[in-house]
Amino acid sequence: MTIELLRVEGLCRNFGGLAALRNVSFSVGKGELVGLIGPNGAGKTTCFNVVSGTMPPSSGKIIFDGKDISGGPPSRVVVSGLARTFQSTSTYPGVSVAENVYRGLLSRVRGTTMARLTGRHEHLIDPGQVDAEVNALLEMFDLQQWRDSAAGSLAYGLQKKLGIAIAMATRPSILLLDEPAAGLNHEECNELGRLLRELQQRQGLTILLVEHHMALVMELCERIVVLVQGEKIAEGTPAEIRENPAVIEAYLGAPDYAHA
Ligand SMILES: Nc1ncnc2c1ncn2[C@@H]1O[C@H](COP(=O)(O)OP(=O)(O)OP(=O)(O)O)[C@@H](O)[C@H]1O
Numbered sequence: 204m205t206i207e208l209l210r211v212e213g214l215c216r217n218f219g220g221l222a223a224l225r226n227v228s229f230s231v232g233k234g235e236l237v238g239l240i241g242p243n244g245a246g247k248t249t250c251f252n253v254v255s256g257t258m259p260p261s262s263g264k265i266i267f268d269g270k271d272i273s274g275g276p277p278s279r280v281v282v283s284g285l286a287r288t289f290q291s292t293s294t295y296p297g298v299s300v301a302e303n304v305y306r307g308l309l310s311r312v313r314g315t316t317m318a319r320l321t322g323r324h325e326h327l328i329d330p331g332q333v334d335a336e337v338n339a340l341l342e343m344f345d346l347q348q349w350r351d352s353a354a355g356s357l358a359y360g361l362q363k364k365l366g367i368a369i370a371m372a373t374r375p376s377i378l379l380l381d382e383p384a385a386g387l388n389h390e391e392c393n394e395l396g397r398l399l400r401e402l403q404q405r406q407g408l409t410i411l412l413v414e415h416h417m418a419l420v421m422e423l424c425e426r427i428v429v430l431v432q433g434e435k436i437a438e439g440t441p442a443e444i445r446e447n448p449a450v451i452e453a454y455l456g457a458p459d460y461a462h463a
């Protein structure tokens with residue numbers, strides 16, 4: 204692994220009597236594309252919620268870029284350079300595609316000390332830069348022709364792509380993606396794979412990918428962490444994970460994933 208960018212240490216999260224995360228530890232290096240996989244209910248989304256500050260851990264720590272970010276709040280975690288998308292679409296459906304990307308841009312200043320002190324944040328973004336930056340993101344994600352359409356009126360695949368564009372507008376150094384391929388058709392899924400690889404290789408973005416689409420995970424990820432019932436049961440290269448008996452038994456051997 205390269206220089207460490209994100210480390211979760213002994214992460215636990217309980218919901219009443221249910222232990223959704225049990226002493227989970229793993230790291231992500233700068234520039235790496237790491238997969239986080241496991242069956243339904245394994246704790247993947249809970250892990251993202253805790254890491255992004257949406258909910259506090261019951262115990263354990265999250266170290267990002269050398270700083271302890273455990274417990275959020277999410278607005279401050281975003282400012283520190285960690286962005287995430289949600290398992291469902293993560294757009295503002297009633298406003299235009301361009302406005303959605305602009306709101307992503309604003310998240311990068313909303314949680315700053317200056318925004319808290321002044322109670323405002325729009326003035327912290329250089330207005331001369333806004334249009335150029337929104338346009339560049341729309342172009343990168345091939346969304347220009349829908350810039351004035353309401354996000355909620357877009358086809359599902361485009362809404363998912365817009366969710367990633369909004370997250371990228373915060374200028375993250377790490378992007379946490381929760382099932383970006385879910386609901387995409389074959390062609391959209393291929394396009395997503397190309398896009399993620401490009402973001403990683405051309406822009407040096409670090410990516411933590413939660414996904415059930417095993418062909419995509421195996422093709423893209425350099426390392427994979429496997430969660431089952433809140434516990435990390437394995438970690439390794441795609442080849443190691445594919446052949447790991449415990450992973451096959453708990454996840455990959457299940458009928459839905461047998462093709463992977
Ligand atoms: N806010 C919550 N309150 C109570 N229980 C929760 C909450 N969020 C998650 N859980 C429970 O925690 C466990 C882990 O759920 P989580 O959503 O993290 O799984 P997942 O790995 O993302 O699954 P999937 O692949 O289906 O998205 C599940 O048993 C779930 O019901």
Ligand SMILES: [Mg+2]
Pocket residue numbers: 247248249290
């Ligand atoms: Mg989930």
